[in-house]
Amino acid sequence: MNRVSIIRVNEYSGIYQAIESSINLVGSFDLKGKRVLLKPNCLMPSKNAITSPEIVGNIAKWVKNKGGTPIIGDSPMSGGKTALEIYKKVKYKGKSGFDIITEIENEVEWTSFLENPILISKEIMKFQRLEKTAISSNFVNADFIINIPKWKTHFLTKFTGGVKNYWGVQIGKVKSRSHSYGNSPDKFSVVLTDLYSYIKKINKDNLIIMDAINIMHGTGGPSFGVMKELGLIITATNSVSLDSVAVSIGGINPFNVPTLKYCHQRGLGIADLNQIEILGNSINDVKCKLNFPTITIGDTLGLLQPLYSRATRKIPRVKRYKCIKCGTCIDLCPTGSISLNKITQYPEFRRSTCISCLCCVEGCPNHAIKAHSAGIYGIIGLV
Ligand code: SF4
Ligand code: SF4
Structure with missing residues (x-):
């Protein structure tokens, strides 16, 4: 199913309603009794670089209302070892004043991606470049995954969205070692595609809800860049299709983003907009010119x-x-x-x-x- 919904948050009475509507457009989900892992982007303690806590918190509330148990986890790059540590340091409440720590710290489970790694390797997974890595079992063993990337550009891969957000399910410093298997933008994009092929193989690319409210573009991403208010939530059940719509909103062809091109070529998702059903707003309704880093020609x-x-x-x-x-x-x-x-x-x-x-x-x-x-x-x- 290649449905992607684009929702303008200010057309709803609140973020919860906007999120719920965006999800309902792409499918119905039975979460009753399930352990649902929410995977935000918690790269570092910088409010511009992370998924807004008000998005994560409201998705956690939606999961509870559906009868599931929300668990929040990530493996940050620096400034903390867990998503909870990052959100505690940032103390960012988002536009609506939502304080994730006060409102839901004790209402959800917070998990670490540091223990009990599951080792995967090139031979077993038929990867093209990724030699070996270690994935958190807390991610792999969850019943359902909600991937919650933030719309950001990336100086190596042009864009970091749903596909790239799975980089953080590798435990701790293993992420740095995995970088060494792709020492150019193009090769690193192949490594990312390898990792995403594993996520697809274990059927964990379940629901992706992108924070495109305050996005980061320009050449400094994913850590720092130019902020712009888009006011959007983009939702899908395949990260490749979601990212393809997201970069098109910013004015570039998805096939100019190597990771999306390789994922499409390897049958991991659809990057061709003609094969994606776009619901809610159209790309043209919300399109704007955003600056993407250039990649080697x-x-x-x-x-x-x-x-x-x-x-x-x-x-x-x-x-x-x-x-x-x-x-x-x-x-x-x-x-x-x-x-x-x-x-x-x-x-x-x-x-x-x-x-x-x-x-x-x-x-x-x-x-x-x-x-x-x-x-x-x-x-x-x-x-
Ligand atoms: S360059 Fe950055 S990470 Fe390295 S020592 Fe200086 S502040 Fe710390
Ligand atoms: S290999 Fe080079 S670019 Fe990568 S972390 Fe070390 S010094 Fe930085």
Whole structure:
């Protein structure tokens, strides 16, 4: 079923009503007696970078009203080990003043994605690039999954929505290691497609409700970027179709987002808008021009491609005036390429082992690391 609903929140009397209407448009769901895992994006304690707590809280209420048990979990990149820790740090109430901690902390279960990993590997799953990873059993063993991504651009993959939000079901630092299997935007998109193929295989891409109320676009996503109020909730039962509609609202063709193209080609979902039934508002009703990061055009350059790749390879640099010397980036680096300078205590990068995964950029709690193109230094092999 390739239905996607687009709902304008301000056309309803509240967020709960908007969410319920968006869900009813894509299907009916029997949650009675089921343990329902809600998977928001809790990347880091920054209100702009996470799924709004008022969306998560109201979905939890909807699950309870349907007779299910809501459980909220994520594996953040930095600033906390659980979704609860992130929401407690952010203290963000959303536009309606909904305080997730006061209103539902004790009404739902909060889970960690750190224990009892389920190991999966390339051989067993027939992945193309992802060698091995570890998925939280708390995710795998839930009866029903509600994936709750936030609409954000991503400097590597152009867009992070429903498909990319499953990155956070890998436990703790395993996420950083998985980055190392895709050391370019294109290869990383293949890794993401591999992971999503596992989610589909175990039948966990059940219901996806995207927070597109205050979205983040521009080149700094997924950690920081330009905020814009779209005021939308987008809902579907397949992440590929949902993301395809979401990027089309922002003005780009879904097939220009490598992950969506690969998922479509591998039969994991539909990215072709002609094959998606769009309910509620149309894309044209809500369309606006949003800025997406550009991705390498190296594939079209033939023999010049290696030079182009070396010049456009992203390398991290520290903005010292922002760095608080916390060392988080050292923990996040999958290749051990970061150390603190013994005298200044600022991070230093070992370029020879850096794979340009940009986990350090994504996870720095103070946005103190920026990705630069290697330029001429990359071409002559100095970085
Ligand atoms: S660059 Fe960021 S993560 Fe690394 S030490 Fe500085 S503030 Fe911490
Ligand atoms: S230094 Fe940063 S970009 Fe390079 S491998 Fe480590 S985390 Fe990835």
